[in-house]
Amino acid sequence: MNYEAAQKLSAKDFKRRTGVYKQTFKRMLHAWHTYHLNRSNAGRPPKLCRCDQLMVALQYWREYRTYFHIAGDWEVPESTVCRIVHQVESALMNSGLFRLPGKKHLIQGFERPDVVVMDVTETPIERPQKGQKAYYSGKKKRHPLKCQIIADRNTLEIICLSFDKGRRHDFQIFKVSGIHIHPDTESLQDSGYQGIAAYHANSYVPLKKPQHNELTSLQREYNRALSQERIGIEHINRSLKIFRILSERYRNRRRRYALRCNLISAIYNHELSLAA
Numbered sequence: 070m071n072y073e074a075a076q077k078l079s080a081k082d083f084k085r086r087t088g089v090y091k092q093t094f095k096r097m098l099h100a101w102h103t104y105h106l107n108r109s110n111a112g113r114p115p116k117l118c119r120c121d122q123l124m125v126a127l128q129y130w131r132e133y134r135t136y137f138h139i140a141g142d143w144e145v146p147e148s149t150v151c152r153i154v155h156q157v158e159s160a161l162m163n164s165g166l167f168r169l170p171g172k173k174h175l176i177q178g179f180e181r182p183d184v185v186v187m188d189v190t191e192t193p194i195e196r197p198q199k200g201q202k203a204y205y206s207g208k209k210k211r212h213p214l215k216c217q218i219i220a221d222r223n224t225l226e227i228i229c230l231s232f233d234k235g236r237r238h239d240f241q242i243f244k245v246s247g248i249h250i251h252p253d254t255e256s257l258q259d260s261g262y263q264g265i266a267a268y269h270a271n272s273y274v275p276l277k278k279p280q281h282n283e284l285t286s287l288q289r290e291y292n293r294a295l296s297q298e299r300i301g302i303e304h305i306n307r308s309l310k311i312f313r314i315l316s317e318r319y320r321n322r323r324r325r326y327a328l329r330c331n332l333i334s335a336i337y338n339h340e341l342s343l344a345a
Contacts, residue, residue, distance in 0.1 A: 072120035087124070088131040088311055093340055096166060098123055104160035116145055117153070125150055126157035130333065133313035158325075158332060167335035172229040175219070176251045182221040185228065185250065186302040187258040189217045189239040190309075192326070194319045206235040214323060216330050217242045218305060222257065225301050226341060227334045232327045240264060257299040308337055 075083060083091055101123055117125065121143070128139060129150070136154075140147040161167050174181065191213035197204055204212040213235040220227045231246035239261035250256055256272045258265065265272045275292045278284050284292070310316035312333050319326060 072124050075124065087127045089127065089336060090340055090343060092343055093336060097161060100161050100164035100166050101157060103164060117143065122153045123157060126154045129154050130312045130314045133317050158328060162328060162332055167332055167339065169331060169335055170228050172248045174228050176249055181251055182254060184222040184255045185219055186222045186299045187219045187256055188302040189215050189242060190306045191215055192315055192319050194323065204235045214319065214326050215242060217246065218302065220302055220305055222301055225305060226338050227305065230330055230334060257295060309333055
C-alpha cells in the first residue's frame with residue numbers, strides 16, 4: 070500500500086497499518102524533506118517518491134519482514150529498501166524532531182519528574198558466532214539485547230534508555246549506565262533491582278519472600294500496590310513492541326539497535342503528546 074492509497078484509510082486504520090498517527094507521519098515527512106534539501110540531486114531520479122520511501126521504512130519497522138519481501142511489494146531492488154530504511158532512520162535522528170529528554174532530565178530542570186518507573190525489556194537476537202556467553206540470558210534461555218527504560222510515571226513519557234548485552238543483570242545495567250536520579254524523585258521498579266536503595270534511597274522494590282517462610286498479608290498488599298503503581302511501564306513496553314522490529318528476533322547489525330530503540334521511543338513520546 071503506497072502513500073496515496075494509505076491516505077484513504079481512516080485515522081484508526083492508518084495507525085494500525087503504519088504504527089503512527091497521520092500527524093506523526095507528516096512530522097516525519099517534514100524531517101525527510103529537510104534531509105533532502107541539503108543533498109545533491111545528481112544521479113538517476115528515485116523510483117519511489119519521498120512519501121512512499123517513508124512508507125517503506127515504516128512498513129519495515131512495523132512488520133519486520135525481510136528486505137527481499139518488501140522489495141517485491143514495491144517492485145524495487147532489495148538494496149534500495151535497505152538504503153531507504155537506513156537513510157530515513159539517520160535523517161529522523163539528525164533532524165532533532167525526535168529526541169528523548171535524556172538522563173540529565175532526571176536531576177535538573179523545573180520539569181523534573183516526581184516519580185519515575187524503571188524496567189528492562191529484551192529483544193531476542195540470532196545466536197552470535199563469537200562471544201555467545203556475553204549475550205546468553207540464563208533466565209530466558211536465549212541470546213537477547215537488553216534495553217532499560219526510565220519513564221515518568223505520571224505522563225508515561227520515556228526519559229532515557231540504556232543498553233547492554235543479554236547476560237548483564239537488570240540492576241547491573243543501571244549501575245554501569247551512569248544514570249543518577251534526583252534524591253527527591255521516587256523510583257519504582259521490579260525485583261530485578263534489589264539493592265538499588267544503596268544508590269538511590271527514595272526507591273521502592275517488591276519484598277521478596279523469606280526463605281522457609283511466607284510474606285505477611287500486609288507485605289503482599291504492599292507488593293500488589295507497588296505493581297499497580299508501576300503498571301505504566303508495561304504499557305510502554307507494549308506500545309514500543311507494536312513495531313515488530315523490537316519484539317521479534319532481531320536480525321540486523323547489533324550496533325544499530327540502540328538508534329532504532331531511541332527513534333521509536335521518541336516517536337512514541339510525540340504520539341503521547343498528540344493524545345494528551
